[in-house]
Each structure stands twice: as structure tokens, then as C-alpha cells.
Amino acid sequence: MDSERDGLGDGSPTGRSDRFTVEVRSTWGTETVVIAPSGELDHDTVEPLRTALEKHEDAARIVVDCAGLDFCDSTGLNLLLRARARALETGAVLDLAGVRPPVDRMFEITGARQVFRVYADVDEALAAGGTGGARPEDLT
Numbered sequence: 001m002d003s004e005r006d007g008l009g010d011g012s013p014t015g016r017s018d019r020f021t022v023e024v025r026s027t028w029g030t031e032t033v034v035i036a037p038s039g040e041l042d043h044d045t046v047e048p049l050r051t052a053l054e055k056h057e058d059a060a061r062i063v064v065d066c067a068g069l070d071f072c073d074s075t076g077l078n079l080l081l082r083a084r085a086r087a088l089e090t091g092a093v094l095d096l097a098g099v100r101p102p103v104d105r106m107f108e109i110t111g112a113r114q115v116f117r118v119y120a121d122v123d124e125a126l127a128a129g130g131t132g133g134a135r136p137e138d139l140t
Contacts, residue, residue, distance in 0.1 A: 001077070003085045007077075010039055011135050012115065015134055017105065019035070019039050020037065020038065020039035020040060020041065020048060021038045021039060021048070022035060022036065022037050022038070022048040022049050022051075022052045023035075023036045023038070024036075024052055024055075024056065025043075027126060028062075028125055029125075030129075031059055031061060032059065032060065032061040032062070032063060032126065033056045033059040033062050033063070033125075034062075034063045034064075034065055034122055035049070035053065035056065035062060035063070035064050036064075036065035036067070036068055036122075037049050037063065037064070037066070038068030038069065039052065039068070039069070039070060040060075040069075040070050040071040040072075040138075041069055041073070041075075041076035042071065042072075042073040042075055043070065043071045043073065043075040045060060046075050046076055046079055049076070049079060050069065053079070053083045054058050057072060057083070057086060057090070057092075058090075058092070059092060060082070060092050061092060061093045061094075061095070062087060062092070062093070062094045062095070063094075063095050063096070063097050063119075063122060063125045063126065064082050064094065064095070064096050064097070065121075065122045066098050066099045066100065066102065066103055067097070067098030067099075067121065067122075068098075069100070069103045070103075071101075071102065071103065072103045072106055074110075076101035077106060077107070077110060077112055078110075080094075080096070081112060081115065082115075093117075094116075095108070095116065095117045095118070095119060095122070095125050095128075096116045096117070096118045096119070097118070097119040097121055097124065097125040098120070098121045098122060099118055100120075121136035
């Protein structure tokens with residue numbers, strides 16, 4: 001996998017002690033992009049992830065690697081839901097991988113877990129390949 005920081009490093013406002021970064025990796029030989037946010041995803045830190053998702057919205061498949069997320073509020077959840085909807089409009093797929101508690105709890109409580117195809121980790125998501133993350137009703 002090729003990796004780049006995309007200049008999306010620290011999305012934290014001045015004075016905040018926690019850091020939020022986004023790493024983008026493309027998978028060689030596929031049209032899949034892995035976007036890996038790390039830290040706390042909330043109203044104050046959402047911009048680097050929004051930028052990465054918008055920059056790569058032409059990819060056939062985006063896998064958001066959530067393994068590095070320690071927290072996700074409703075702002076982050078809404079961003080992911082909107083990015084998934086945009087992907088579906090263009091025939092692309094947006095999947096999640098490595099969702100850990102308490103982020104998984106947020107997805108479960110809100111019902112968003114039912115919307116996304118969620119893989120245990122990025123390797124499993126990539127092994128599913130192509131449109132493996134699309135729900136049958138999304139492909140009609």
C-alpha cells in the first residue's frame with residue numbers, strides 16, 4: 001500500500017492537547033483508498049477527515065480505517081454518513097474497518113452500524129474487494 005499524509009495532520013484548534021490526524025493509503029492495483037483517522041473525531045477536528053473524503057471521492061471504494069479512533073461524536077458520524085451517501089450516488093462504496101469501542105457503541109446506539117458494512121480490520125475489508133461493502137439494496 002502506498003501511504004501519504006496528504007498534509008492533513010493535526011486538525012486540533014490551538015490549545016487543545018489531543019491530536020487528530022488522517023493518513024491516506026492507496027492500494028496498489030485497485031481503485032480503493034484507505035483513509036485512516038486517528039485520535040478524537042469531533043466538531044473541532046472533523047476538517048482533515050472531510051478534506052480527505054472529498055479529495056478521494058472519485059475512488060471506486062473508500063475504506064475508513066477506524067482502528068485509530070478513540071472517540072467519534074455526532075459530527076463525525078454525520079460526516080461519514082454523508083460521505084457514504086455521496087459514494088452511493090456515484091456508484092462507489094464506503095466501508096468501515098476496525099471500529100472499536102466506544103466508537104462502535106455510538107454507531108450501534110444511533111443505528112448507523114446497520115447502514116455501513118463494517119469489517120474487523122483493513123485486511124479483511126481489502127480481501128472482500130470491489131463492491132463487497134455494498135448492501136444488496138444499494139446495488140439496485
